[in-house]
Amino acid sequence: MKKLDAIHQQLNKQPAGTTAGELAKQLDLDRSTVSRYLNQLVKQGLAEKIAGRPVLYRPTQPEAPFPMQAAHSGIADLLKEALAALLYPPNGLPILLTGETGVGKTHMAQTLVQVATEAGHLSPGTPFITFNCAEYAQNPELLLAQLFGVRKGAFTGAVEDKPGLVERADRGILFLDEIHRLPPSGQEMLFSLMDQGSFRRLGETHAERTVAIRLIGATTEAPDAALLPTLMRRFSVKLTIPPLRERPPQERARLLSTFLKEEETQMGVPLTVTEECRARFLSYPCPGNIGQLKSDIQIACARAFLRQLGHRKDQVIVTINDLPTHLRQQGPVTTAIASRLKQVPSDNIYEQLLHRHALLSQQGATPLEMERELQETVNSYIRRLVTSFKPGDSQESEPPLDPQLLQLLEQTLSPWRDKLPQAAQPFPLKALALHIQAFIRQPERRPAQPVPSDLPVLPLHKKIARQIGRALEEHYQLRLPEYELDLIALFFSLDGQTDQAKQRCIATVCLTGEGAASTLESWLTKRLPPADSDVVIRSAQIDPFTRQSPGLEQLRETYDLIAIVGTVPPALTDIPYFPAWELYQPEGFRKLAHHLAKTRKPQPVQESEIPLTPERVPELILQGLLDTITHYNPKRLVRLIEQEAPRFRELFDWTPEREMGMWMHVGIYMDQLLAAQLHRTQAKVTSQSPPAPKPPTAYLTLWEGFLQQLEQDMGVRFPPAAAHELARLSAETTNRSISS
Amino acid sequence: MGRTIRLLLVCSWGASSGVLCRKINDAAQDKGVPLVAEAVGIHECQAKLPLVDVILLEPQIGHHKRDLQKKADAHAIPLAMVNPVAFATMNGEKVLEQAMALVSIPFSS
Structure with a gap:
């Protein structure tokens, strides 16, 4: 070497x-x-x-790759051919680039010059003059004056001698875009320039000027019809850049991700595109080619960014409503296209991780932010895998799963099922199998550089991943690298991240998203039934004309949108709408409450967990106190609590959780008091709460009695304010004590 | 792993959370998880809120959840109730796992 x-x-x-x-x-x-x-x-x-x-x-850091260069070899060949022509001694061969509008002719010219300069074939100061012949097409004289220069007095208004672009491009490159817009006389002049390297400024008769110019022309028209045959012949190298529709779909996908990455870098915020949008970008007829694709993407991203300005700033999601109209009106993407899209390699998780990692370190993200971002990247990858396995379409679009692999994974995971309820569910398991299968079958998609290994992995999950690694090694003679194990471990931390984990949400809407909607938001927040406290309420704006609402679409994606409340009915008809005026009446509110109750989800049963009932409280707190208490016998406290609890339950409307919290609080507080008494110090724990109104006497009496009993039984002395504090704490309800 | 994760454990006066915190920190050390838990009473949590990575509430102040959730949302910090059984049994390890699971899922709570 x-x-x-x-x-x-x-x-x-x-x-x-x-x-x-x-x-x-x-x-x-x-x-x-x-x-x-x-x-x-x-x-x-x-x-x-x-x-x-x-x-x-x-x-050199791999820049966002030049879209054409990165593309299929056809374009790369074109570039090579053009480069050879440009550098042909002594002054290069004239090049004519043709192709539909937006295929990247100008870009090609710029890249040619850039590549030639970088490779040292052109010296850095070489002039590169670009001129669009369409600019002055209405005024041929002015056009020619611009190009070739004028002699003073050549025509009215030519008050001084003026050099043209041709002279400025001497010893350099002249790029003439839309060259077919040159009038015939201009084409003749150009012809002699190319032929002999000589020309005259407009109005000059004698002095023939000479220049050395490398010429590149570009046209969208069929050149034979638009250019004079003489000129046509002088272009010895004619290159046609193919339109987008004639290039392979992978290339369009690559262009899409390149442009999205550019946008993302500019926004400085993670950018995601919904599957549906992605599919449309990849499939819509795009007559303006790359130029149009790029500007359509920019429009969509700008809309998404604006929309999200008011909401969350940590992520921008491009949804179907952000797309320009000609993209939105497309019919639904057929499954045939959809399945073809799925094979597009830009889905590569490693590439995504590397890209994200590079972007974040460039922005100086903290390690924690980095972890979150990377985890989210993995999460959405897993979500994509999982959703591609919705029952129903599993037969058609997906590559079939190797049943042996699936079985192997099931076996390996079965001892861990108790610890990992989610891994036992068929979907994540299939997602994992799909991922591993892709790893086995598509070695070319494995990362070329090491993947960042600071993924937030739990030790337990890593352990399981290692077991899977061992099983694979045994059965497939496949040794998984460390980063792959980390990635697998992350599959297990995806706790219920799929649909069922979405939080319920009620959207409040009005025409501005700020007036009635935000009033409704706070009004509703106060009135939600306790059992529905998991519901979040968010306001959104509705467009007065179309009744569309990107805000709603956004909520619908982030949350499980169960109802819309507001002053204007939205265009969305599949989600129940409750007019605001109806809610202010008891009858109407009951309707909403009923709907809420219907959409309540069964509480996720965790591990062995039986729902918490008051009966289980004593046994549980005893377990906890035994483990923490050092200065008294917790059994005596718990016995006392068991005796007294019914009186407390009668008075306070506690959930079992809250009750348990109260008893634990008393138990630990008492331990600290006893410790302080023993060491003759002040107990550390004192109330920090502001002086509050006196609690109702009934509450105070109940607690005073209970504390007295404790003082007698356990020899603890409570400070005088203790009963008062506890009574207050017991009676606290929402929305009061911690205003900011 | 990168920076230490900060867990804020909120209870009524900082009594029970103090004990649970110790247990969580012990568990974190045992397992080599880079997390530090800190206890705080509900009335003092305002100032700390933006400085942490994850917030857990003890059951006796469950009625404050909605208020705090909004504030946590504003800072995009995950917030949840401590698993009640883990709380009652003062199971630091389990609360640690709960906290880690929350941190790794930044966009939902």
Whole structure:
């Protein structure tokens, strides 16, 4: 291997950068040699120099890849051919680029120059003049004056000698876009320029000027019809850039993700596109080609960004309503297209992780933010896998699952089922199987560089992942790398992240999203039945004309949207709507309460958990107190509590949870008091609450009696305010004591 | 793993949460989970709220959940009730797991 390549390779292993000396040591080479080669790499654009002391070198960061270059080999071939023509000695061959509007002709020209400059074929100061011949097409004289220059007095208004663009482009490149808009006389002039390198400014008769110009022309028209045959012949290299629809679908997907990444970088916020939007972007007829695709994406992203400005700022989601109209009116994507889309490799989780990781470190994210983001990236990947397995369409669009693999996973996981209820569910299990299967069958999709390993993985989950790793090694002779184990472990932390975990939500709507909707929001918050306290209430705006509401769509995606309440009925008809005026009447509110009760979800039963009932409270707190209490016998306290509890239940409307909390509070508080008495110090715990109104006498009496009994039984002395505090705490209800 | 995760455990006066905190911190150390729990009374939690990564409420102040949820939402901090059984049995390990599960799921609570 050549030294240069060796150094390049070694450098690539150190993306953060390194010094020439360090590299020399690693490769056992002379430092000055390494330094020389490094500078060569820099010249070739393969490495970057970071000024400082010592000077650092690092491999060139993979930029958002140039869309055409990254594309299929056809475009790369075009680029090569064009480059050869451009650099053909002495002044290059004239190039004519043709293709539909928006296919990237200008981009191609720019890239050509860039590539040629970077490779050292053109010196950095080489002029690159771009001119769009359509600009002055209404006024051919002005157009020609711009291009070739004018002599003073050539026509009215030509008050001075003026050089044209042709002169400015001397020893450089002249790019003429829309070249077919040149009038025939202009084409003749151009022809002689190309032929002899000479021209005259408008109005000049004698002095023939000479220039050395590399010419690139571009046209959307069929060149044979639009250009004079003489001129046409002079373009010895004619290249046609194919329209988007003739390129493979993978390329469109790649373009989409490139443009989305660009937008994301600009926003500085994670950007997601719903599956449906993605599918539309990939399938709609896009007559304006890449240019249109890009601007459509920009429009959608800008809309999504604006919409989300008022809401959450931590993520921007592009939904169907953000799309430009011509995209929205598309019929639903057929399953045939949808299934083809699923195979598109931009779904690559490793790429996503790497990209996200790079983006975040660039933005200086804290490690915690990093973890969250990466976990979310994995989560949405898993969600995608899971949703692709909704019962019903599983037969058609998905690659079939290897039953043996599925069985193997089931077996490996079965001892862990108690600890991992979610892993036992068929869907995540299938998602995991699908993921592993892809890993086995598509080695090309495995990451080229190491994946960040600081994923937030729980030790237990890692342990299970290792077991899966061992099982796979045994049955498939497949050794999973460490990052893969981390990724698998993350599948298990996806606790009920699928649909059923969505929080219930009521949306309040009005025409502004701020007036009636926000009043309703606070009004409803206060009146939700206790059993429905999990419901979140969010306001949204409805467009007065279309009755559409991106805000609602957003809520619908984030939450389980169970009802809409407001002053204007929304266009969404599949979600029950309750007019505000109806709610203010008892009858109407009962209707809503009834609907709420209907949508209540069974509480997720955790592990062995039987629902908490008052009867179970004593046994549970005894268990907890035995474990924590040192200064008295918890059994005596619990016996006393069992005796007295009915009187408390009678007076206070506690849930079993709250009751348990109260007793634990008393128990631990008492332990601390006893400890303080023993060591003759003040108990640390004192109430921090502001002086409050006196609680009702009945509450106070009940607690005073109970504390007295404790003082007698256990020898503890409560401070005088204790009963008062406890009574207050027992009686507290929502929305009062912690106003900000 | 990166930075330490900060868990705020809110109870009425900071009595029971103090004990539970100790247990959570012990469990975290045992398992090598980078998490530090801190106890705070409901009336003092305002100032701490934006400084933490995850918030758990003890059962006796469940009636404050809705208020606090809004405040936590404003800072995009996950918030939940302590698993009541884990609380009663002062099971630090289980609360630790609950907290970790919450942190790893930033966009829902």
